[in-house]
Amino acid sequence: MVEQVFENAKVHFQCCRCGNCCRHVKEQILVEPMDAFYMARHLGCKDMGELYDNYTCPTLLQGLYPVFLMQVKGPDDACVFLEGGQCSIYEARPRTCRIYPFSINPNVLDGSFRTFQNWDQHEAHFTGPLISVEEWMRENFNEEAQAFLLTEYRMLPKLAAMLQQITQDEQMRFYSQVIFLHYFNYDLNQSFLLQHSANLEELKRRLERAI
Ligand code: SF4
Ligand code: SF4
Known part of the structure; x- marks a missing residue:
């Protein structure tokens, strides 16, 4: 379930670094060009092709537009970058991972963004300290990403x-x-x-x- 939150809101959230949100993610994590660009730089790839070849799978969105999805590994379909329960590319993780537990919906007419909080089953998320939505977005969704x-x-x-x-x-x-x-x-x-x-x-x- 997702629910819209406003920039001035504060919501309870904490991460206990269990890695669960990085498991069972087959065909779920879109690797957008900007994600791939910074992941390729972070990993020292010689070009974008090396990144897509080694860490993504191509597919067609709605049977029409080519997109790339994160590869998964192991019996629990974990993200290819999950190692020892931790993200091995944390500094260069994709936007979807970066802004979690929120998601973003742009308004193309006025250039604004609506923010949604993802309400999932992990109770640790909602028992933690209050975090500011505005600060979270400033840290994790910069002007270039916008x-x-x-x-x-x-x-x-x-x-x-x-x-x-x-x-x-x-x-x-x-x-x-x-x-x-x-x-x-x-x-x-x-x-x-x-x-x-x-x-x-x-x-x-x-x-x-x-x-
Ligand atoms: S965000 Fe939640 S599910 Fe993901 S690692 Fe942190 S506590 Fe676990
Ligand atoms: S890129 Fe990192 S944070 Fe994102 S799903 Fe993979 S391991 Fe988790």
Whole structure:
């Protein structure tokens, strides 16, 4: 269950580092381009391809748009980065993990964000000290992450709609371009955000030409 919370709210939360939220996560953790970029840097990958090849699985969102999901391991389908009950890439963990126990829903019209608290079964979460939602978000959802998410929410529905307007043969041909431009075409030594916007704009131009 999720419930909207406001920035000025304070909610009870504590983490006892049991690692349970990193288990049974098969097909649940989306690895967005910004996640992959910082994970690749953190792990010293030579490029984005090395990260996707070793730690993610590709799939199609709603049967149409290519996305990458975190690989899992072991009988409890634990995240590939869970080691000894701890996150082995804690400083570079994906946004979904970073903002937990909250989730975010952007408003693409005014650029604001709605925050939701995830109410799950782990009672330790709700017996801890009060934390400020505003401070949590400031620490874990920075300006770059906000700009990235707004760009994704503004562009992806347009790109998916354009993909639906072309023939299935052309869609298959475009998947390799979507995967390259949206996910792979990043220089890890340059800043992320400008490369991301440029890649999506280029993808939009190519799709417009194909329609
Ligand atoms: S957030 Fe909750 S489930 Fe995850 S490690 Fe902490 S206490 Fe365990
Ligand atoms: S990346 Fe880290 S925090 Fe996120 S699910 Fe994997 S082990 Fe857990």
